[in-house]
């Protein structure tokens with residue numbers, strides 16, 4: 001690898017965040033960590049291996065291919081495929097011992113048929129839509145649906161789960177969703193349908209709604225040291241940093257236009273540094289003239305538009321050397337740039353910052 005731009009993933013920080021969550025939930029509550037989308041860009045395999053070492057109970061992925069990648073790396077923990085899959089694609093659930101999320105009869109029936117064929121029971125979690133409007137059986141129909149599932153002899157109903165759209169912003173609605181799930185549980189219990197794992201808590205709910213913990217919590221965000229809200233008392237440690245090396249420094253005269261569109265002009269004779277990262281690396285073009293980078297522990301604003309694979313910084317009279325390290329995300333000396341700051345600048349959420357960078361840039365792991 002020759003290009004001087006890379007992500008650093010601090011697995012010790014990941015462990016600390018995981019332990020913090022373990023401390024928040026009671027010991028009887030299981031922890032499923034969401035490692036979908038390559039662990040939010042942090043690298044699903046090293047992240048999952050470390051979490052297994054730390055005693056994670058369950059892993060959550062978006063699709064079957066991610067689950068297979070985990071199994072091929074000998075990760076033997078239970079894996080919940082949280083996304084929807086097509087009824088024709090049920091075979092891997094048997095071959096790789098995966099747990100399916102069920103929102104409809106078509107998938108349930110396809111699993112039952114395949115299970116009968118293999119003569120092997122299959123674990124499933126039933127997704128219930130208590131107010132997300134995405135996957136899941138509508139909560140008003142969930143009891144009848146689950147009752148119908150109990151007739152399928154080869155399905156082992158291991159879990160029932162739901163998801164929150166407003167856990168950061170609307171306590172009333174969120175509590176109502178928890179109530180809907182608990183009512184369903186009670187109704188099923190009254191009919192002697194005993195399903196061991198009820199779960200609904202994402203990161204926000206894990207932190208802010210103890211009553212949402214039920215049998216298992218399902219955090220992603222906070223495990224990666226990202227925050228669901230501003231100004232939180234509880235601290236997590238950022239896991240991803242983005243670093244690069246300065247590839248060129250040159251002196252430019254006053255009033256010299258920088259990059260496409262000349263959206264930045266030098267105010268005086270100045271040193272301009274070129275940094276080899278661009279929007280093609282998932283470093284958004286929206287950062288142009290707005291985001292900062294850290295050089296020698298100081299903040300410098302990006303000068304001009306971000307290009308596909310590089311951008312410029314006006315460092316004034318600072319005499320930089322080629323090869324010096326620049327931090328685009330993370331800490332350098334006393335300064336830090338958080339994913340939250342980059343998310344704010346580009347009007348998005350930290351999830352999109354890390355998944356975007358993670359799907360483009362090489363990663364190194366600490367400790368390696």
Ligand SMILES: *Cc1c(COP(=O)(O)O)cnc(C)c1O
Pocket residue numbers: 034036082163201202203204218219220221222
């Ligand atoms: C991604 C995801 C989570 C985790 O959400 P965070 O906000 O990252 O904690 C939980 N549940 C489901 C179904 C998810 O898709």
